[in-house]
Amino acid sequence: MAYKSQTGGIEKNSSLPSIFCCKSDLNEGSLQWAKEPLNGQVLMVLSMDNNCSATSFDMELCAEKLKSLGVQVAVDRWSRLIQDAVLKPEVRRYMFYNSRAFQIAIAVIFYMSLWTNIYSTVQLYSFGHYWEVSMLVTVAAVAVTVVVILIIDRRQRKINVNTDVRLAAVNEIFIKHSLILGITDVLDGPHNVLQLWFVHFSPERCLQSLSAHLADLQRKRESDLRHSLDQLCVVMETAVQPDPGKAEQVSSEESPLLSSGVNLKKEPMTCNELLCLIPEGPPEVMAQQLLVIFSGCYVRLLVSGQLPQALAAGHMEHRKVPCLCQFIETSALNTRQCWFMGR
Structure with missing residues (x-):
């Protein structure tokens, strides 16, 4: 069932307009409806405790709310895709190790370890009084730790293949029903909550x-366009199918003369294959694929307030943030940097 928590996901982002928050501790009477939802408007949020492997999103409640929004999609279809995308044990472990709670713990450990190493090194030389050395070491350790945290924070603003891209299928x-999904994590006391x-x-x-x-880039800067799209790749592990004739010859040569009575099953041979997420095609097909792939990253940055302000008006008239196509043109295609502030 859905993890019961405070409506912190909405309250912490009060600037985001929302229709309702889909959680098990909210009753139907508390839902606030809007007649015409705007682009970027939060329709609902599902929460679960990532610390407990037995918990999951409340798919039944989600299906009811989607039906009330007029979204007629088979539940088994999208719930299976969400299960495969973010609810697998290995994915949940990855999200925990990349969560804010884990990063805070790593930052503290890094600071303490760095302070101890710097202080031990400085102690080898006679340098000033004890309080002067301690203050110098503290300032140095804090500065390095802050730089590391800023680098991690900047990296989190980019698309994450292990989480954002996994939501592309759903x-x-x-x-097609004017909905896009994204996943974030928040701290609720000692709990790491996925939303x-x-x-x-x-x-x-x-x-x-x-x-x-894209059509304009294909005409004028095709090589630059292809270079940008080639960066959007994932590594796929595929099974290698051996040639039947060679496999039979190898198996006969490697077969033991005396049977040991133990049936050793060989693991299938695999190889890593580089798969391009945006294959060559018409501009409309490539644009559709880009919108689908970057939707998860866009929602994550939008609801967490990490999108920069947009200088040029896009398709988000009610907010000064870039729309999805502006975000893609800047982050994926490396064009129109002047649209954003603070970049």
């Missing part, structure tokens, strides 16, 4: 604008 379904956000976003205008931009 976003491919929901984007699955459902955000309203109509892709039509972004699709048209991004398709026109």
